[in-house]
Amino acid sequence: MAGPVKRSVMIAGHATSVSLEPVFWEALKRAAEEDALPISALVARIDAARVADDAPANLASAIRVWLMERLLDR
Structure with a gap:
């Protein structure tokens, strides 16, 4: 497995x-394509939900x- x-x-x-393993970068790319979004827009959406949490990761x-x-x- 690659680092x-x-x-x-x-x-x-x-x-x-952002540091992610290649498998997660690929999954993120596919998710963005499925949602017809640029990766940056999808990451921004994930980030907005993250910072709304009481104890954001x-x-x-x-x-x-x-x-x-x-x-x-799914």
């Missing part, structure tokens, strides 16, 4: 770095959890 890959993503006009963790919940909801 995390750091990529820059624009959220609300600001670049932020870091962004990479929130993305992983969001992807797993999406998979389990």
Whole structure:
């Protein structure tokens, strides 16, 4: 298994770095395509839900959890 890959993503006009394993980057890309969104817009949506939580996780963790919940909801 490959280790995390750091990529820059624009959220609300600001670049932020996110480190995810390649399998999660691929899943995020597919989810964005299925929802007809750019990856940055999907990450912004996940981030907005994350920061609304009482004890927000870091962004990479929130993305992983969001992807797993999406998979389990199918």
